Amino acid sequence: MSARATFKRTSLICAGLFVALVIVIVLMSLLGSEKLPAQSAVCALLSFGKQSCGLTSDQSAILFDIRLPRILLGAAVGASLAVAGASYQSLLRNPLAEPYLLGISNGAAVGTMVALVFLGANEWSRPLLAFIGALLATLLVYRLAQGRTGASPERLILAGVIVTTFLSSAIVFVTTLMDATRIRSFTFWLLGDLSGTTSKLLWLALFIAIAGTIVLTAHARSLNLLMLGERDAFDLGVEVSRVRLVVFVVASLLVGSSVASSGSVGYVGLVVPHLMRLSLGSDNRITVPAAAICGAIFVVVADTLARTLIAPRELPVGAITALIGAPLFVYLLRRN
């Protein structure tokens, strides 16, 4: 397919998916532990909050200050994790490469915890240290996976298991040192929770999700060639080590900002790219941006379930993504 035809197809698919995302965001913001009059809520949303449309001040606070920011955060987190997963899978030529399974989310979680325990007052320290933690975990997994014969898929997953369990122990160690009242919040956060973030971190997460998707989509052609193997990609003119560095840094930013704002939401980076490849083919120029939008839809829907299933109590969204993701993944594996 010519580059122009691919671009046209990508644009069409992404535009369609984006419309679907907007519809999902509007629909999901009508659902919650408190009932809002649907018509007024849609009217207020479509006017971007400029008109009250008959909502009381409490109702519009619920819609615009509580629900919508949480939904947008869910979209940012879902897009970030799906794009990170899609690019790891192509770069490492491994269908199981995913931030959660490779221990990269845990690296970011350790970074966030260090920031919370030692630099609690500074809001920006969380995403910064989460990014550093994610990047260090990525480099560690990558080094461990390199054998004399190169990185085999089994070696990579094994390295991921080692790093994941090691960092999990580090997390347990830190929580043991914390007092009882904070442990409960942490265990909830570790399972992935979108309920508590500041608007600054929300804007950061949205910015990184969009910018990261653009940067990695721009490298999609190189990622396609890398799927042939690093040597072949090099022969075809890909600057392999530069592309690898870009993917590692950008994906670590994506994982770091989502973990810092919402903990470890699992399975998104695994399930969403696989669904994209099954339905759209393996061209990263389409799968990377499509995974971003579908990842956003997946997490927004999962979090709506987390918010409403046992309302007014709440579940961690990570439990929902795992409950949906694990069986879906088994189904996908068996179908192939």
Added chain:
Amino acid sequence: MVKTHLQLNKSSAPGLALALVIGIALLLASCSRSRPPAIDTSNFSRVTDEAGRTISLPHPVTKFVSLAPNLTEIVFALNAGDGLVGRTTYCNYPAAAQRVETVGDTLKPSIERILALKPQVVFVSTASQLEAFTSQLEAHQIAVYVTDSHDLEGVFRSMRRIAELLGKQAEAEALLHQLDARVKAVEEKVAARPPVRVFYQVSDEPLYTIGRDAFITDLLKRAGGISVTADVPGAWPKFSAESALAARPEAIILPTGGSMGNANSNIAAALKRSPAALHGRIYKINDDHLSRPGPRSVDGLEELARALHPEVFEN
């Protein structure tokens, strides 16, 4: 010879393993048989604890371990601190308690340390979720008494029961008489006042509150308030921010300070537009007075009532 011993073929390996297991089992059995009866059980009485479990105890109990800060406080308030041989790292009140040896924290006590202290009974609070641990202690003939209170009545009942076990009935009567009078005084003062709708914030991020099983829900009611989450199932539910705002609380209680340090000293962002925040009715109260169902709960009750109804406490 040695070589043949080491060169086990496959068919003999299970046999050897079985022999080993039987050997160890016999060894263990002989150990427990040869152990002299630890305590003369003739003067033991059978009691039912607050979780409905039947245990047998010497009377009075003179040597015990507490695995919860509220139980340590009760024991000292009953003037029975001398018999306390082990406590958790959270048991930091009264000052005398800090001289007692620790057996770890409430979530992960050290079973070895407790066994070494040879207590007659270990006091446990249901809040600590130590079911597995309880059976382990009982396997070693150490009785476990579980307290379980969901309201202030229940707290006083626990105090009376513990006093009976420790032979401190007279102390309990004096203490409970005094506490009861203070509770009645508060209740009389707020009786005529309209109840204030309260949101009790256990933590802001993520948002936790108290549910119908928390004893603080009862404490708030007696203090002339009403928890807006009084009907939510459970004791410490994670709560929806929008429901907290929609409940329009008139006052917000932040349990903080004490052992909590400065954790939980800000209200959740979602509550900044609540009537409580708009009218500046946010009260920080020492968490140790609220989260430990014991004698200091009455301090907590008085502090809650003063916060919710300052008008009736002005002298």
